[in-house]
Structure formats: structure tokens, C-alpha cells
Amino acid sequence: MRNNDPGAGQGKSDDEQWDDFVKSVAMEEEAHRRASEPPPKRVWPRNAALAVGAAALTVLGIEVTQPSGDTTAPAAQTSAPVTAAPAAAESTGAAPTGRTASNAPAAAGRPQIPLDQVFPAEVKAADGTVYTKVGSATLASCTEPDSVGPRLIALIKASKGCLGEQIALYKDPQNNQFNLALFTMEDPVDTVHLVTQLSMEFEDFEVGAQAPPPASGLPVLPADSGMVQAFSGAGRAMLATLGQWSDGRGTDRQQLVDRLTPLQTAVGKTVFAYESQR
Numbered sequence: 070m071r072n073n074d075p076g077a078g079q080g081k082s083d084d085e086q087w088d089d090f091v092k093s094v095a096m097e098e099e100a101h102r103r104a105s106e107p108p109p110k111r112v113w114p115r116n117a118a119l120a121v122g123a124a125a126l127t128v129l130g131i132e133v134t135q136p137s138g139d140t141t142a143p144a145a146q147t148s149a150p151v152t153a154a155p156a157a158a159e160s161t162g163a164a165p166t167g168r169t170a171s172n173a174p175a176a177a178g179r180p181q182i183p184l185d186q187v188f189p190a191e192v193k194a195a196d197g198t199v200y201t202k203v204g205s206a207t208l209a210s211c212t213e214p215d216s217v218g219p220r221l222i223a224l225i226k227a228s229k230g231c232l233g234e235q236i237a238l239y240k241d242p243q244n245n246q247f248n249l250a251l252f253t254m255e256d257p258v259d260t261v262h263l264v265t266q267l268s269m270e271f272e273d274f275e276v277g278a279q280a281p282p283p284a285s286g287l288p289v290l291p292a293d294s295g296m297v298q299a300f301s302g303a304g305r306a307m308l309a310t311l312g313q314w315s316d317g318r319g320t321d322r323q324q325l326v327d328r329l330t331p332l333q334t335a336v337g338k339t340v341f342a343y344e345s346q347r
Contacts, residue, residue, distance in 0.1 A: 176304050181232045181253035182343045187336060188237035188249065194331030198241060203285045205237035211252055221275035224263055230255035232305075238279045239332060244287060244315040245325070247332050250276045251340065252307045260302040267300055267309075274298055276309040288315070295319030297326050301337050304344025308337055 081089070184207055192200040211231035212222040225231050232253040239247045254260050267275060278296065281287035294317030301308045312329035314321070 176344045176346060179346070181235065182251070182306070182340060184235050186343070187235065187251060187339055192239065192332055192335050194335050196331050198328075198331055200239040200241055200247065200332050200335075203238040203240055203246075203281050203287065204279075205235070208234045208236065210234070216250070216277050218273070218275035218277075220270075220273065221263070221267065224266055225252070228254060228256065228259035228262070231259075236279060238281060240281075240285075240287060241328060245328055246278075246281065246287060246290065246313045246315065247329060248276075248278045248311040248313075249332075249336060250309045251336075252309075254305045254307065257302075257305045260305055260307045263307050264300045264302045274311075276311070278311050278313065288317075290317040293317075293319075295322065295325070297322055297329055299326075299329065299333055301333060303337060303341040306340045306344060308333065308340060310336075 184205055188202055188205040190202050192202075194200065208216060211217070211225050211234045213234070214222065216236065217225075217234070232255060235251045235253075237249045239249070241247070252260075252263070254263070274296075276298075278290075280289040290313055294313050296311055296313050298309065298311045301310075310329055310333040312325050314325060
């Protein structure tokens with residue numbers, strides 16, 4: 070808004086007052102231009118393995134757990150799970166409780182968990198819901214640019230190393246889609262760091278959602294479909310889970326979180342058990 074107060078320019082020369090007027094008009098024009106522009110959108114390429122499609126992140130929760138290791142090592146209390154969403158998103162309610170992390174992993178030196186062990190054909194959650202696997206794959210690296218965003222790639226490259234990334238797509242009886250991506254790091258400290266860093270930018274998502282293969286019968290949801298996302302960590306492994314309604318709607322997000330959580334919990338328990346082995 071231009072300042073039309075006749076006393077505002079007192080003490081200034083005519084040229085200075087004219088410069089102020091020009092600057093004020095330019096600022097107004099720039100504000101109107103920005104207001105008329107559509108918000109920026111991230112464009113993701115397709116994943117060669119299962120085809121990745123982007124969707125706006127609407128909610129994010131984190132949980133980091135570590136298997137018990139050397140009890141003499143200093144323990145680091147993990148951050149409590151957090152939820153965050155744009156103003157239009159619904160509240161996610163209570164988040165799971167974080168646990169104490171140990172700096173000494175029991176699984177040090179062990180390869181990543183076998184693909185079929187962490188992502189079986191079916192996952193039966195504690196509430197009785199059965200999630201059916203649509204597909205799974207082990208990617209060539211943890212930094213595939215068509216499945217991982219540039220920020221996460223940079224974080225992984227700055228770490229002590231990543232053993233591999235494993236991905237899977239599940240559906241529930243209502244054909245809602247659930248994507249999982251498991252990153253097995255060399256050092257569990259990096260797992261905590263990744264989960265913490267990713268949770269700080271809740272409007273950004275760095276793990277792509279997998280589009281279902283044609284034979285699955287599931288629709289390829291559009292890029293503006295509603296999505297919920299959560300991160301958890303166990304030992305060296307970071308698990309990213311994403312959920313989408315079968316019709317891609319952006320409403321009822323709390324209910325979608327409730328559908329996603331049992332699958333995340335069940336797979337997380339398998340990862341925790343593997344990372345806890347000696």
C-alpha cells in the first residue's frame with residue numbers, strides 16, 4: 070500500500086520523494102504479480118522399477134528406535150514423533166511414542182534385511198487388516214534420482230554410507246495404496262540424522278510414491294492426490310511409509326493415517342527384530 074500521508078515525505082527533496090513513490094509502485098506491482106502466479110510444483114520423473122509419481126505431502130510423523138547394543142555407550146533420546154500439515158489438512162491425532170537410541174548397533178556388518186523378509190506377500194496387522202503386496206524391488210543404489218529427492222540424496226552422500234534401498238507397494242482390502250522405502254545405512258547415527266532432518270521440512274517429501282504396475286488393476290493416481298507420510302528408524306534402517314486413498318482424494322487424512330499406521334508398525338517390528346540380532 071502506498072503511503073499517502075502528506076507528512077511522510079517531509080525533510081526529503083522532490084527527487085527523493087519521487088524515488089520513494091516509484092519504489093512503492095514497483096513493490097505493489099511485484100506483490101500483485103506473485104499473487105497471480107500458481108504455487109510452485111515439484112515435478113518427479115518416473116521410476117524405472119515401479120514408476121514414481123509425486124503427490125503433495127500433507128502430514129508427517131517420525132519415530133526412531135534403536136536395538137539395545139553396548140549399554141556403556143552414551144544413549145541419545147530420540148525426538149518425539151511430530152505431525153505437521155498445511156492449514157487445510159486435518160489433525161493426525163496422537164503419534165507413536167519414541168524410544169531410546171543406542172549408539173552401538175547389534176547388526177553392524179550385517180547386510181540389509183532380505184527383501185522378502187521385510188516385505189512379505191501379505192502383512193497382517195494387529196488390528197486384523199491384511200495388506201497385500203503389489204510389488205517390491207531392491208534399487209541399484211540409495212540415491213536413484215528418480216526415486217529419491219535431491220535433498221535426501223545430499224544427506225545420504227554426506228553420511229558414512231548406505232547399504233541399499235528396498236521399496237514395496239501394498240494395498241489394503243479397499244485398494245488404498247501404501248508405499249514403503251527402507252534405507253539401510255552403514256551407521257545408525259546417520260539413521261537418526263536422516264529421520265530428524267526429513268521431519269524438519271514437512272512440506273517437502275524426498276521419497277517418491279510408486280505407481281502400481283498395469284497388471285495390479287490399481288489406478289495410477291494423479292500427482293495432486295492426497296498423501297500422508299511417516300518416517301521411522303530402527304538401528305541402521307530408516308523406513309519411509311506413504312499412504313493414498315484408492316481414489317486419490319485429499320480428505321479424511323486422519324483416517325488415512327489410521328490405515329497407514331498398522332502397516333508401518335508391522336514392517337517396523339520386522340526391521341527392529343532383524344537389527345537387534347547378534
